[in-house]
Amino acid sequence: MIHTTIRPTVSPQTITKVTRLFNGTIEDILNELLQNSRRAGASWIGIVHETNDLGTSIMVSDNGSGVADPAQMLALGDSGWGADIAEAEDPAGMGVFSLAGKETTITSRSADFDKGWTASIPEDGWTGEQDIAVRAIDVEIGTTIRFFMPGLTAQCAARIVKEVCKFYPIPVIANGCEVPREDFLAKAVHVARWNGSWIGVFEGHEYHSEPTVNFHGLLLKRKLAGVSETLGGKHYHAQLDIGATPDLALVLPARKEFVQNDGLTALLAAARRTIFEAIAAKETHRLSYDDWKAACDLGVEMAEAEAVLPVWHPRAAEHDQLKVDYTEIPCGENAIRVEEFEPAIGQALGRALRDDMCRHRLVESHAEYSGYAWYDRLHQLGNVRFYIEKGEARHIVAENGSFPSLGEHIVADRVELRYCIYHQLTEYEKEHCREADVAFSVNEDGWYSGVEQIRIAFVPNDTLVPEVLAELIEDVCFCASDDSEADSWETQHEHFMRDARELAAEVLLGEEEAIASRIRDTVGGILWVLPKDRSVTITINPAKEIAVTFSQAGE
Template sequence: MSDAQTLMARVSDTALQKVTRLFNASIDDIIAELLQNARRSGATEVAIDTIDDPDLGAAIQFRDNGPGLADPQSLLTLGASDWTHDMQANEDPAGMGFFALAGRHARVIAQKRGTQTAYVLDIAPTALSGDVPITCKEIARDETGVTVIFAQLPSENVAAAARTAARYALIPVLLDGHPVDREDYLDGAAHIEEWKGIRIGVYRDRDPKYHHHHSNANFHGVTLTVPLPHLSQVNHVSFHAVIDVQSCAALQLVLPARKDVVRNAFLVDLQQEIMRIYFRMLKDQGQHSLRFEDHQKAKALGIELLPAMARLRQFSPAHADPDSNIYTELMPLSDDAMVFAGAEAAVDEQNFARALAATGQGASVFDPQPAFVGYDWYDALPVLEVTGYALAIGETQTVYSVGGAPPIIERPDRLLVTGKLQSGRDIAPWEAETDLILFAEADATLIDEAVLCLTPTSPATHNDLVTFFTNALFAPCYDADAGSYDAQLQWFTDEAEDEVIRYLSTLEEVHLHQVERVIRRELWWILKTTSDIAIRIKGSEVQIDGLETAFARSAGEPATA
C-alpha cells in the first residue's frame, strides 16, 4: 500500500470566472453592498449621484467619507477584506460585496489610507472574473474615502434602489444632494428587548406597523426573511418577532447572496429567546388564551404562566355553508357549564340546537375548544354528546342513530334527541324533547336526501322550516359552471318550499305555490298592487284578462271603462 497523503481544501482557479453568478449585478445589489462596505470602513455619510461621465456615459457615482483603502488588492480579492479586528468579530464580513459590480464597467478613486494620495482603478466588465488585468495608478490627490463610478443601465431605477438600501441603514445617505428618508426597523413594535447584539421587536397581529414589514430581519440595512417563531393564542392577539442586528457575528448570512440566514446553533438559541420574550410578556399581562401545549413550552423554558382564561363561546350550531356560521362572544363559565362534543354534520347540530332551545339550557352549553385540553378547568367540564333520535307514534317508540333515517311516515306524536353526558368517568343518559328533526346522512346536501319529521303540535311555520332546511343542508358549489351563490340559494329555497308544502299539505298545493311563485317573480314587479288580473290556461293557450288595464294604471293613465 502507498503512504497516506495530506490534502487541503482550496478554491479552484476557475471559481473566479464564475463570479458574475454570485450576484446578479442589479442596481439594488450594487448599492446595498457598497453601502455595507462604506459603513464597515467607518464612513459616516454616503452620497449617491447620477452623473454623465466622459468615459462611461450615464453613470452612478457612489462616494463615502471613510478612511479609504490601505491596500487596493483587498478590494479585488474574493473573500478577503481589510476590516478591523472588531468589525471581523462583530459581523463576520465575507469580503464579497465589491464583486456585486462584476459585469459592469467601473472606476474606483480611493484615498490611500493616511496619506494625501489616491488610488485610481479602471475596472473592465470582465475584470472581476479574472479575465483581464486591472490597472491601479497612484496619484497625488487629496481624496476622501472611496468613490465608485459605474455605468448605469437603461431603465434602472436608482432612486428606488437608494431608498431601499438606505431605509434602515445606520448611516445617512444623500441622493443627488437630498437626504434619503431613514427609519428605525422596529418602529411601532409593542415591545423591544436587546439580546446578544440583536434588538428583538415584538408586534401583535393588530399592530398596523407590523403589516408594513415585507421581511423580519435587518442586517445593517440589508433586509431579509429568516425563520423566526410566532406565538398564536386561541382568543387573543398573536405575537410576531422582527429583529434588528446591531453587533452579532454569530448570526451569519448564507454566502454569497446574503439572502438567507445560516441554520446554526445560534439561530436555535435566538428562536428560543424570542419564545421566552413572548411568554414573559404574557406573564406580565396576566391573562392569556394559549394552547395547552404552548403553556407547557413556557414551563419548559422556565416561565410559569397561569392557566388560560376559563372562557368559551356559547354553543352555536354549525351551518352546512361554513360562511354562514355564527360565532358567539366569549363568556365566563356558569356553574352548570358543559361542552357540546360537536357533530359530524351540520344537520345534527341544527337538530340539537332546536332541542336545546326547548330545554332552556342553552346558556349552559359551550362550544368545544380542543386547544385547551390539558388545562384542569377544561378537563373537568362535563361533555355532552348526541347519539341518536327517538320517534314515538302512539305507544311505539323507535330509536335511530345519528346519520340514520326512518322511512317516510306519518307525523310522530313525540320526538326526542338522545345522548350522553360524561363527567370524568361518570356517564349519564341525556335527552331533550323537540318538535322537529331533519334526518340526513353527514354528506347530504340535497332536499331529497333528507327526511323531515314534525310533531302535530309544532309551532314551526313554512318560513321556519325553509330556514331550517337551508341552515342544515345548503352548501353552495363554487365551480365556475355552478351558477352564482344567489342563484344556487334561490334554487335550493324554492325546492325547500315545495318540500315543506308537500309535507304539511298536498301535492296540489305544491303546484299552486309553484305557479304563484312564478307569477310573483316574473310579473308582479311590473304591475301595481291594485291590479285585478285573471289568467286562464287551456291546453296550450293562455288567456289573460285585465292586463291592459293594469299596464295603463302602472303608467299613470286613467283606466278605460
C-alpha cells in the same frame, strides 16, 4: 500519484468567473458598498447619481478609514478587515466584486498615508487577466467609488437609493438631501435583546413580500417564528434587527438567506420565546393549551388562557352562512360545553332546547383548550338521541344514523329528545329528556344532493310552520358546490330554497299546499313585470291551459 493528505484550495480560474458572483443589480451594489462603508467606521455616506440618455452614473463616498493597499481591495476573498469586524460579521472580501463587469473608478486614502490612490477598472478588467493602473492622488481620508448603470432612469435610481437606505444605521446624503431612515423594529409591540441583536414582536401575519430581518440595512425575507391565539385572537410574528451576532451567518456572496447552523436554530427558538414573552405581558391571552405549555417549558410564566368560550349555536351545513351573532361568555362552574354535532342533530337539538333553562349555559367546545384546568372542569353535553313514535313503530335518530332508517317523512305521535350531561374527571353522568317537535335524518352525501336526501319526523304544532321548517332544512342540508361548472352561490341557494319551501309545505300542509308554494315561487320571480296598480288573476284548467286576467286593484 495518490496523496496521503489533501486540503481545499481555490482555483486560479475562479477569478475569471467573478462576474457571475452577483446579479449586478443596483440594489446588490449599493447594499455591498454601504456595508463596506459602515465597516470602515464611516459617520456619513454621500451618494450622487446623474442620469443621461444611456443610463445613470453613481458615486458613493464615505469618510471611513479608507483602504491602504489597492491590491488588497481587489483580492477576492481577502476582506482586509480587523479582528473585531471579522469576528462580529464574518466579512467575505467579496463586496466590491458586486461591481464586476462594470466600468468603475475607485479612489481611497487611509489615515496612515499622506496621499491616496485611484484606479479605473474597465468592464473587462475584473477577471485578473490584465493589469490595473494605480496612481497617487491628493484626497481626503475615506473611499469614493464611481460606476455606471446602463438603462437606469433617474426616477428608478432615486427610488432604489431610498429603499436601500431606509433601515441603514448611518446617515446618507443623496444628491444633497439626507435620505429618510426608520427603525426596523419601530412598530414592534415588544422588543428583546438577544446575543447582540434585537428581536421584535409584531402583531399580524408576516407577508412573503415583506422583510423580516435587517442586517444593517440589507433586508432578508425569512420566516422566523409565528404564534396564533385561538378564538379570534391575534397573530404575532418575530422580526430581527441584527447587531453583532457572530453565530448567525449569511449565505455568501449575496447574503440573502441564513446559513443553516446552530446559530440559526438558537435564533428560531429565541424568536418563539420572545413572542411568548410579549403575550405574557398582556392582561389575558388566548393561546392554545399546547402553545401555553410550550411557553411554560421555555420558562415564560403566564396564566391559563382567558376562561371565555362562544355561546353554542347548532352547526349549519354551510358554516359561513350561520345566521346568528357571534357572542362569547365567561365560563364559570355552570357553563356546559357542547360537542360538535352534525347539522341534522345539532339543528334539531337547538330547536328542542330553545326555551330550556340550560340553553343560556351552553358554550362551544374548543379542542385547542383541552388541558387547561378551567376547561377540563366544565360539564359536557353529548350522546344526543331523538326517540320517534308513530303508532307501533319506533325510530331512534342519533349521530350515527337512524335506526331503523326513516324511509319517508313521518307525522309522529311523539318525538323525545334525550341527551347526557357528564363530567369526564368525576365520571358524573346524568340523562335528560325533553319533548321535541322535529328530528332530521340525512343520508350519506345528503349535503350535496338537495332536499331529496333528508327525512323529517315531526309532531304538528302551531310553531312549526313551513317558513320555520324551510330554514331548518336549509341549515341541515344546504352546502353550495364550488365546482367550476356549478352555478353561482346565489343561484344554487335560490334553487335549494325553492325546493326547501316546497318540501316544508308538503310535509306540514300536504301536496296541494306544496304545489301552491311552487307556483308562488315561480310567479314571485316575475313580479317585476306586473303593473303596480293592477291585480292579476291566473287560472289553470285541467287541460293545463293558462288564463291571465287583469283588474283594477281592489276590485
